[in-house]
Amino acid sequence: xxxxxxxxxxxxxxxxxxxxxxxxxxxxxxxxxxxxxxxxxxxxxxxxxxxxxxxxxxxxxxxxxxxxxxxxxxxxxxxxxxxxxxxxxxxxxxxxxxxxxxxxxxxxxxxxxxxxxxxxxxxxxxxxx
Amino acid sequence: xxxxxxxxxxxxxxxxxxxxxxxxxxxxxxxxxxxxxxxxxxxxxxxxxxxxxxxxxxxxxxxxxxxxxxxxxxxxxxxxxxxxxxxxxxxxxxxxxxxxxxxxxxxxxxxxxxxxxxxxxxxxxxxxx
DNA sequence: GTAAAGTCTATAGCTAGTATAGAGTCAACA
DNA sequence: TGTTGACTCTATACTAGCTATAGACTTTAC
Numbered sequence: 001x002x003x004x005x006x007x008x009x010x011x012x013x014x015x016x017x018x019x020x021x022x023x024x025x026x027x028x029x030x031x032x033x034x035x036x037x038x039x040x041x042x043x044x045x046x047x048x049x050x051x052x053x054x055x056x057x058x059x060x061x062x063x064x065x066x067x068x069x070x071x072x073x074x075x076x077x078x079x080x081x082x083x084x085x086x087x088x089x090x091x092x093x094x095x096x097x098x099x100x101x102x103x104x105x106x107x108x109x110x111x112x113x114x115x116x117x118x119x120x121x122x123x124x125x126x127x128x129x
Numbered sequence: 130x131x132x133x134x135x136x137x138x139x140x141x142x143x144x145x146x147x148x149x150x151x152x153x154x155x156x157x158x159x160x161x162x163x164x165x166x167x168x169x170x171x172x173x174x175x176x177x178x179x180x181x182x183x184x185x186x187x188x189x190x191x192x193x194x195x196x197x198x199x200x201x202x203x204x205x206x207x208x209x210x211x212x213x214x215x216x217x218x219x220x221x222x223x224x225x226x227x228x229x230x231x232x233x234x235x236x237x238x239x240x241x242x243x244x245x246x247x248x249x250x251x252x253x254x255x256x257x258x
Numbered sequence: 259g260t261a262a263a264g265t266c267t268a269t270a271g272c273t274a275g276t277a278t279a280g281a282g283t284c285a286a287c288a
Numbered sequence: 289t290g291t292t293g294a295c296t297c298t299a300t301a302c303t304a305g306c307t308a309t310a311g312a313c314t315t316t317a318c
Contacts, residue, residue, distance in 0.1 A: 078244050109210065
């Protein structure tokens with residue numbers, strides 16, 4: 001199949017597929033006579049793996065590490081588990097940050113619930129502090 | 130004062146201050162004979178306002194809008210309140226997304242708690258799906 | 259034969275800075 | 289007066305993960 005079909009089947013845009021290839025995430029494939037990229041079922045599986053990882057917000061470098069690990073089936077998978085664990089820690093931390101931000105924003109919001117003039121705006125006054 | 134002093138007093142790096150100026154957030158100031166930027170107390174106030182907004186994760190464009198609004202003291206401040214409100218909605222939404230991600234990650238993590246071989250790794254198997 | 263759809267490469271843009279190179283300025287000290 | 293060091297200047301490149309574009313080429317359908 002050509003890149004357009006792979007794009008539809010995988011849900012990645014054509015540019016994204018080419019981008020992954022350039023990043024070394026996604027193997028450069030065979031080309032047709034007219035220099036079109038030609039993919040098969042295994043390309044689709046590989047791309048879906050990448051997409052799955054991206055949906056977990058893993059970085060491209062992390063995904064590369066995973067792919068690298070996958071190529072050594074007899075090695076220990078502890079690096080994979082560690083990566084996921086560390087990622088969970090990061091996400092938890094980020095959530096805490098955003099919760100705090102949300103609190104600040106709600107305090108801001110309640111400083112000026114009604115419609116005032118700019119010079120009397122409670123929000124702007126808080127921002128000046 | 131020169132940019133180094135402003136940087137220390139504001140907590141913004143020198144490059145960031147120049148960056149804000151280039152973005153039109155922070156007024157280009159007077160220059161000394163030797164072409165050094167010269168600031169005063171009002172520059173510091175303005176920069177602190179920007180920093181406060183950035184700590185709320187407002188974008189540079191949003192801050193520009195706020196500054197623009199501030200220059201019209203007699204207009205209604207509803208746009209300010211709306212901006213903060215919308216921002217809170219966005220943050221709430223993002224928290225929900227991250228909570229879901231966290232759940233997925235924790236399911237992943239529990240798929241392979243022990244130290245296995247790569248080909249038996251529960252995490253990698255889930256990622257293949 | 260030709261028009262439309264698809265693909266190719268290369269490049270620029272997005273956010274909010276950070277980091278660098280290479281040059282100029284300024285104050286203090288010998 | 290010379291020079292050293294700290295400071296500043298502009299311009300440029302880089303970060304992450306794409307997205308969008310230009311201009312050329314290939315393929316398909318009628």
